[in-house]
Amino acid sequence: MDNEMTQQNADGVLATCISKKNDKTPVVFYADRMNFKGETILYSDVETIRFASSHTAYSLIFETYSGICNLRLKDGRKLKWRTGSWGFLGIHSIKRKKELYSEFFRAILATVAKKIAADYISQIKLGGTVKIGGITLTPTEISGKHAMKSITLPYSEISGANLSSGNIYVNKVEKNRSAFNGMPLSVDNAICLLYIVNSLCGVETNPDEAAQGNA
Secondary structure, eight states, X not given: OOSOOOSOOTTOOOEEEOSSTTOSSOEEEOXXXXXXXXXXXXXXXXXXEEEEEEEEEETTTEEEEEEEEEEEETTSOEEEEEEEEEEETTOHHHHHHHHHHHHHHHHHHHTHHHHHHHHHHHHHHTTOOEEETTEEEOSSEEEEEETTEEEEEXXXXXXXXXXXXXXXXXXXXXXXXXXXXXXXXXXXXXXXXXXXXXXXXXXXXXXXXXXXXXX
């Protein structure tokens, strides 16, 4: 496989991700860092993550696809990873680009997002407050909006968070329904809510299972 998220190999590589066929500058993921287009980036130096993807079909004949990840570093620099294609509906290249995006997403979720989330979790457990998009998390409760109504719930009433159709949902224990409005992955560090909410609710986050919600 061109991209693979596996256990660490003898060289310490967790995953190697390409954005196109014969990519000369793949992104290589390690336990604490990645090689991004030839530059070593520590996960601890990444401040925000944003994802976006779009797929458009025209008259059931022509289609376009684009998958993008934007990273902002703590020194203010910005990094962008992108894949995409266009052509007649159903051609192999579109399907392959979707696979490349999904594999890169899974690698980021299992490494960079996990590191940023761990820092947020530590901050909350020490008594701090974290705000991501429209969600605010404290050591005892979580607040946000459901439709236009602002609500606050204790973690005892939250079953965890999941990813579906490119949006993060925080779910209530009761009937496992969404407690708040879904948050798109285009919001800074929305992806980190998977780890943060699940950790505070005592639920384990499996990156491979979670990533299926962004397929």
